[in-house]
Amino acid sequence: MKTAVIVFPGSNCDRDAAMALEAVTGVKPAMVWHEETELPEGLDFIMVPGGFSYGDYLRSGAVAARSPIVNDLKAKAEAGVPMLGVCNGFQILTEAGLLDGTLMRNASLHFVCEKAPLLVETANTRFTKGYADRKEIVIPVAHHDGNYFADEATLDRIEGEGQVAFRYANNPNGSARDIAGVTNAAGNVLGMMPHPERAVDADHGGTDGLALFESVLGKLS
Amino acid sequence: MSEAVNPRYAEGITEEIVLDHVTADEYEIILKELGRAPNLVELGIFSVMWSEHCSYKSSRLHLSKFPTKGDKVIYGPGENAGVIDIGDGQAAIFKMESHNHPSYIEPYQGAATGVGGILRDVFTMGARPVALMNALRFGDPKHPKTRQLVAGVTAGIGGYGNCVGVPTVGGETNFDKGYNGNILVNAMAVGLADTDKIFTAAAREPDYPVLYVGAKTGRDGIHGATMASAEFGEGSEENRPTVQVGDPFTEKKLIEACLELMSEDAISSIQDMGAAGLTSSSVEMASSGGLGIELDLDHVPQREENMTAYEMMLSESQERMLIIIKPGREHVAERIFRKWDLDVATIGKTAPHGRLVLRHQGEVVCDLPLDPIGENAPKYDRPWFPAEARGSIDPRELHQPEHLGEVLAGLMGSADMASKRWIWRQYDRHVMADTAASSEDPADAAIVRVHGTEKALAITTDCTPRYCFADPFEGGKQAVAEAWRNLTAVGADPIAITDCLNFGNPERPEIMGQFVGCVEGMAEACKALDFPVVSGNVSLYNETDGVAIPPTPAVGAVGLIPDMSQRMGYGGMKENQVLLLVGETRGELGASLYLREIENQEKGASPRVDLAVEKRNGDFVRSAIRAGQVSAVHDLSDGGLACAAADMAMAAGVGIKLAYTGNLPVFAWMFGEDQGRYLIAADANDAEALRADAKAANVPVEVVGLAGGRFISINGGHAVDLIRLKQAHEGFMPALMDGEPEARVAE
Numbered sequence: 024m025k026t027a028v029i030v031f032p033g034s035n036c037d038r039d040a041a042m043a044l045e046a047v048t049g050v051k052p053a054m055v056w057h058e059e060t061e062l063p064e065g066l067d068f069i070m071v072p073g074g075f076s077y078g079d080y081l082r083s084g085a086v087a088a089r090s091p092i093v094n095d096l097k098a099k100a101e102a103g104v105p106m107l108g109v110c111n112g113f114q115i116l117t118e119a120g121l122l123d124g125t126l127m128r129n130a131s132l133h134f135v136c137e138k139a140p141l142l143v144e145t146a147n148t149r150f151t152k153g154y155a156d157r158k159e160i161v162i163p164v165a166h167h168d169g170n171y172f173a174d175e176a177t178l179d180r181i182e183g184e185g186q187v188a189f190r191y192a193n194n195p196n197g198s199a200r201d202i203a204g205v206t207n208a209a210g211n212v213l214g215m216m217p218h219p220e221r222a223v224d225a226d227h228g229g230t231d232g233l234a235l236f237e238s239v240l241g242k243l244s
Numbered sequence: 245m246s247e248a249v250n251p252r253y254a255e256g257i258t259e260e261i262v263l264d265h266v267t268a269d270e271y272e273i274i275l276k277e278l279g280r281a282p283n284l285v286e287l288g289i290f291s292v293m294w295s296e297h298c299s300y301k302s303s304r305l306h307l308s309k310f311p312t313k314g315d316k317v318i319y320g321p322g323e324n325a326g327v328i329d330i331g332d333g334q335a336a337i338f339k340m341e342s343h344n345h346p347s348y349i350e351p352y353q354g355a356a357t358g359v360g361g362i363l364r365d366v367f368t369m370g371a372r373p374v375a376l377m378n379a380l381r382f383g384d385p386k387h388p389k390t391r392q393l394v395a396g397v398t399a400g401i402g403g404y405g406n407c408v409g410v411p412t413v414g415g416e417t418n419f420d421k422g423y424n425g426n427i428l429v430n431a432m433a434v435g436l437a438d439t440d441k442i443f444t445a446a447a448r449e450p451d452y453p454v455l456y457v458g459a460k461t462g463r464d465g466i467h468g469a470t471m472a473s474a475e476f477g478e479g480s481e482e483n484r485p486t487v488q489v490g491d492p493f494t495e496k497k498l499i500e501a502c503l504e505l506m507s508e509d510a511i512s513s514i515q516d517m518g519a520a521g522l523t524s525s526s527v528e529m530a531s532s533g534g535l536g537i538e539l540d541l542d543h544v545p546q547r548e549e550n551m552t553a554y555e556m557m558l559s560e561s562q563e564r565m566l567i568i569i570k571p572g573r574e575h576v577a578e579r580i581f582r583k584w585d586l587d588v589a590t591i592g593k594t595a596p597h598g599r600l601v602l603r604h605q606g607e608v609v610c611d612l613p614l615d616p617i618g619e620n621a622p623k624y625d626r627p628w629f630p631a632e633a634r635g636s637i638d639p640r641e642l643h644q645p646e647h648l649g650e651v652l653a654g655l656m657g658s659a660d661m662a663s664k665r666w667i668w669r670q671y672d673r674h675v676m677a678d679t680a681a682s683s684e685d686p687a688d689a690a691i692v693r694v695h696g697t698e699k700a701l702a703i704t705t706d707c708t709p710r711y712c713f714a715d716p717f718e719g720g721k722q723a724v725a726e727a728w729r730n731l732t733a734v735g736a737d738p739i740a741i742t743d744c745l746n747f748g749n750p751e752r753p754e755i756m757g758q759f760v761g762c763v764e765g766m767a768e769a770c771k772a773l774d775f776p777v778v779s780g781n782v783s784l785y786n787e788t789d790g791v792a793i794p795p796t797p798a799v800g801a802v803g804l805i806p807d808m809s810q811r812m813g814y815g816g817m818k819e820n821q822v823l824l825l826v827g828e829t830r831g832e833l834g835a836s837l838y839l840r841e842i843e844n845q846e847k848g849a850s851p852r853v854d855l856a857v858e859k860r861n862g863d864f865v866r867s868a869i870r871a872g873q874v875s876a877v878h879d880l881s882d883g884g885l886a887c888a889a890a891d892m893a894m895a896a897g898v899g900i901k902l903a904y905t906g907n908l909p910v911f912a913w914m915f916g917e918d919q920g921r922y923l924i925a926a927d928a929n930d931a932e933a934l935r936a937d938a939k940a941a942n943v944p945v946e947v948v949g950l951a952g953g954r955f956i957s958i959n960g961g962h963a964v965d966l967i968r969l970k971q972a973h974e975g976f977m978p979a980l981m982d983g984e985p986e987a988r989v990a991e
Contacts, residue, residue: 075492078491080493138684220677221677
């Protein structure tokens with residue numbers, strides 16, 4: 024399995040992402056600097072990690088979405104390579120136009136860090152098929168701008184198309200229709216505010232995120 | 245002799261300008277040392293370097309009483325942070341520092357830059373920062389400024405730490421009217437490094453290039469160190485322009501760039517620009533290496549136009565470092581810092597002459613011998629007298645409360661005991677994926693795994709200002725002992741401490757007496773517990789309009805858990821387990837939380853700490869944890885046995901039937917704050933074995949309760965529902981911060 028993590032100035036969950044991918048695949052991911060123009064060939068999975076790319080200045084994810092590497096990221100998305108954007112990565116993917124909607128400031132106006140119960144909305148995506156037997160999982164959230172917003176027509180459409188992967192059981196940020204994670208129409212791009220990469224280890228955050236990575240990358244035998 | 249200096253004032257300098265910078269006595273010393281009058285730039289440099297904040301002139305004499313050496317100490321005080329050996333070629337590097345004055349004036353930026361500054365102290369030495377802690381003291385919850393200060397400080401700590409991507413794993417928050425005019429914001433950072441890759445500040449060789457890296461220099465924070473060394477009065481808010489502005493995004497890039505450069509063979513020595521910015525960093529590097537330094541200020545990256553030499557030298561712009569680079573390796577630094585979009589400029593070189601020489605626009609604007617600025621800075625033996633001893637409290641003479649369960653609920657919902665979820669929910673506690681226990685978890689210390697190993701660091705901050713005010717010596721001992729106890733309770737071997745000594749005006753003998761008492765008490769405890777001081781910070785003049793804060797020597801402590809699987813918490817109690825109390829109970833209620841919250845009295849002697857007993861009891865508990873004989877361990881501190889039992893019951897969701905048949909009034913047994921004690925939950929057969937072991941080890945252990953049900957009760961009565969306790973415990977902060985103003989004062 025060949026994976027990559029994109030690193031922007033201000034990314035700070037890149038190490039978390041790399042540790043999780045290595046734990047699941049047994050192989051270290053390629054760490055790709057944002058100024059590169061091409062991702063490595065033959066990737067099975069790409070992760071856009073959390074953090075504060077460009078300090079969240081202008082708008083969360085807005086500057087990073089214009090980085091040189093993003094052109095190739097878009098090409099890979101078009102080509103069907105599975106990719107996951109977590110937290111700031113989700114914000115970057117929406118700013119890059121790869122996912123619908125946008126992430127606004129939390130309704131409370133406060134940063135929120137807690138273990139969030141999530142409802143698995145569909146096990147019918149390549150990221151969630153490992154949750155077929157489970158309705159509720161717990162994944163940590165840690166963000167200031169996680170309030171998912173899209174217009175009503177868009178929300179109706181993504182719900183109708185089965186693109187809502189996760190909802191909050193206890194909405195921590197005011198997200199429309201409790202949406203915590205969405206995929207693109209083709210189903211190969213997932214963005215979510217909760218951090219599954221922080222939930223692959225019993226000593227840290229639990230193991231409820233493991234099935235997500237195993238769904239898309241397979242289990243390490 | 246200084247009478248001989250003629251003229252007494254350099255061109256453009258008046259007596260008034262001099263007294264804005266140094267005292268009249270200090271000016272005489274300067275004249276004597278230089279044999280001439282200093283110009284404005286030089287006066288500015290003396291002013292910040294001789295400020296209390298940089299020179300420790302009132303405290304140095306007493307700080308030398310701390311034990312600072314030990315088997316595991318690699319670097320003690322004198323470096324940017326303390327360094328301890330944690331085995332396998334790895335080191336933990338840590339320090340705590342105050343940012344009190346700026347946080348009162350501008351809470352968000354004051355707290356944020358406090359976090360930024362303490363992080364730089366740690367990564368300057370080659371460590372990747374892995375954990376942040378904070379010890380916060382606010383005024384009376386009902387004081388009109390408190391809510392705004394809590395909100396601003398919390399947002400500032402989170403805003404910086406979350407963005408930098410270092411988890412904020414724990415800390416403490418107290419409220420006391422003694423901090424109404426002067427809050428305390430003490431931040432601690434812990435990092436990890438390899439023992440063979442630790443960097444220090446002392447210049448090693450002359451004629452090495454001096455590099456400036458990081459953010460540009462602006463006019464912010466000029467004279468911040470001087471402000472931090474003065475009392476507050478009317479109009480302190482006008483000092484707002486002297487508070488620095490932080491940019492955590494730049495700090496994050498600076499961490500990565502510095503660590504990247506440190507992995508190359510390029511750095512000779514490195515120092516962050518903290519208080520007194522370019523002045524203190526260049527002076528400290530040169531003087532600790534016994535060398536001199538020459539800087540050309542025209543090359544300093546500047547954010548604003550037409551900055552003077554004085555402004556550049558005194559600016560406290562954030563996120564800047566000074567690096568002495570190995571000759572010919574400048575290009576390596578340039579490549580790395582440019583990659584991270586940071587400024588990098590060669591601004592001077594080291595020199596053999598022992599002087600600080602500054603050039604600006606072609607002229608020499610400063611030429612000072614370094615010794616008088618740094619090493620020979622004034623050192624005062626300030627007069628002091630000890631605090632008056634208080635009598636002990638006889639619980640039989642106090643009002644006997646009727647419903648002990650309701651008293652317990654009241655204490656659990658009081659400002660100091662209440663859950664601080666509202667605060668720590670705003671901190672990213674999990675980034676870096678190594679946090680095993682943080683503020684949200686039932687554990688007496690935060691636990692952070694040493695990346696890629698089975699080892700973990702245990703980290704805590706502690707101080708009980710009530711005790712320090714009642715008896716500085718015993719209070720100082722207790723602060724260290726409680727930190728040691730908290731590390732022990734999670735199964736760690738305590739290793740060393742950092743401190744942040746927050747006091748009032750040292751020119752007042754009673755305040756100086758508090759300082760001396762606390763330091764001597766801490767030193768005694770550190771010696772007895774083999775728990776050396778490896779770094780620290782002193783913050784004096786914490787007064788407003790002549791009213792000093794309670795003496796607050798905050799202790800930050802680090803220990804090692806050799807095997808993560810043996811870590812302990814206080815949440816693991818199960819139905820039908822036995823509750824054991826380790827340590828002796830005399831019902832000490834002097835200066836207790838009970839007395840303050842329930843009786844509205846702040847009197848009596850603080851509890852005594854018998855350090856030999858403390859060590860014996862703690863060593864017993866630690867070995868029981870490692871033998872796998874216990875399910876939960878909690879140290880006893882504020883609110884005594886009953887509050888610790890409530891914590892354990894709420895965390896486990898299991899009630900406790902407490903039982904007491906001794907001679908003390910029951911409330912004194914429940915709420916007394918006798919030291920050196922722990923509560924343990926264990927299976928009945930393990931409890932029997934533990935009692936036998938304890939007897940052999942001369943450690944008092946007795947059965948005090950049984951786990952089960954949904955209530956906490958005492959001797960079959962006074963029951964209080966766990967739900968009621970939880971509501972009280974969780975209710976205080978939301979009512980204070982999110983409630984209507986009327987609701988807030990009703991509490």
